[in-house]
Amino acid sequence: MRSEGFKIGVIGAGAWGTALARLLVLNGSSVQLWCHEVETANNIHDNHLNPQFLPDIPLPETLDANTDLLEVVRNSRILVATPPSHFTREIAKKMRPQICAEHILLILSKGIEQHSLALMSEIYAEELGNLPQIAILSGPTFAHEVALDLPSAAVLACKDETAGNLLQKCFHSDRFRLYRSTDLVGVQLGGAIKNVIAIASGIADGMQLGLNARAALICRGVAEMTRLGTKMGGSPETFMGMSGIGDLVLTATGNLSRNHNLGEKLGRGFSLEECLPPDGAVAEGVLNAVSIHELAERHLIEMPLCSAVFQVLHQGISCVQALQQLLERERPDEEVMFFPNLNNNTVHANQQK
Numbered sequence: 001m002r003s004e005g006f007k008i009g010v011i012g013a014g015a016w017g018t019a020l021a022r023l024l025v026l027n028g029s030s031v032q033l034w035c036h037e038v039e040t041a042n043n044i045h046d047n048h049l050n051p052q053f054l055p056d057i058p059l060p061e062t063l064d065a066n067t068d069l070l071e072v073v074r075n076s077r078i079l080v081a082t083p084p085s086h087f088t089r090e091i092a093k094k095m096r097p098q099i100c101a102e103h104i105l106l107i108l109s110k111g112i113e114q115h116s117l118a119l120m121s122e123i124y125a126e127e128l129g130n131l132p133q134i135a136i137l138s139g140p141t142f143a144h145e146v147a148l149d150l151p152s153a154a155v156l157a158c159k160d161e162t163a164g165n166l167l168q169k170c171f172h173s174d175r176f177r178l179y180r181s182t183d184l185v186g187v188q189l190g191g192a193i194k195n196v197i198a199i200a201s202g203i204a205d206g207m208q209l210g211l212n213a214r215a216a217l218i219c220r221g222v223a224e225m226t227r228l229g230t231k232m233g234g235s236p237e238t239f240m241g242m243s244g245i246g247d248l249v250l251t252a253t254g255n256l257s258r259n260h261n262l263g264e265k266l267g268r269g270f271s272l273e274e275c276l277p278p279d280g281a282v283a284e285g286v287l288n289a290v291s292i293h294e295l296a297e298r299h300l301i302e303m304p305l306c307s308a309v310f311q312v313l314h315q316g317i318s319c320v321q322a323l324q325q326l327l328e329r330e331r332p333d334e335e336v337m338f339f340p341n342l343n344n345n346t347v348h349a350n351q352q353k
Helices: 015-026 038-047 069-074 085-098 120-127 143-147 161-171 184-206 211-231 242-253 258-267 285-299 304-314 319-327
Strands: 007-011 030-034 064-066 078-081 104-107 133-138 152-158 176-181
Touching: 007 015, 007 069, 015 030, 015 078, 015 143, 015 161, 030 069, 038 064, 069 085, 078 085, 078 161, 085 120, 085 285, 104 120, 104 161, 120 133, 120 184, 133 161, 133 184, 133 242, 152 161, 152 184, 152 242, 161 176, 184 211, 184 242, 184 258, 184 285, 184 304, 184 319, 211 242, 211 285, 211 304, 242 258, 258 285, 285 304, 304 319
Parallel strands: 007 030, 007 078, 030 064, 078 104, 104 133, 152 176
Antiparallel strands: 133 152
């Protein structure tokens, strides 16, 4: 199904924003891509390339790049927000003068705001006065592979059926399969927590702990994600799907994952400063580790893997010390996943710490 006539503004010309702007144009939409840097906009206009983030991907000649954020907002009915999570509130404030009730805002940023512990949807709702319909897109998708038209799938979470149908019509293609959900909380938490677990997986790989350890770590990461996510109102099924275990497996194993690569370097003994991505790229798990640690404490949830990553990143303990702490924990009981109120029946909580 084509989507001719929809005017879409993509906010952020990083790899993900550029890949989705390309997809939307090829699907038939009129797209303006907001670029923070004039040089990026000029490259897209003149050379049809984004050499910083997707240097080997030719972009459609009809893709319009613009450095005026308010003009992009004013000219678009659908807005696709891709900035790193720690810039979300700043971007939302700048968008506010041109936002109206006719807008649909699709959020792709993955994270939890520090200090406030707000989800991305909560930040936009607060700063934009609850005017636009809000949706979330998340799942196991590396931007570069989407830009190469390799088969990919993701989840679109939206409470409003009309807005959800419109967004699915714009994005869905034979190479980009989009599943529907109404669980905005669960989809967002899965996307944030998996980045921290991916750092843990990278640390394990950097320490050469083996494939058995990595598989166990990913499995227990799903348990931690589900415990906190359901406590905060997410649906347990969400964490078993594309935006939960699907996104986690990709990010915790793929060599294109900035979070896994950062963790792997940490596990090999490099300092955090030496591990940070170059060229302005962001490993969201570094900041998210703080917010998730605080959420776990607030909700009294045991998250030993996320806690270990937090301690390595922000409290100065070594990867060897963190591993030793995990190994010295008391013997686990039976493995029972934490699925409260599943199908309106309460299943006993996971006692495995």
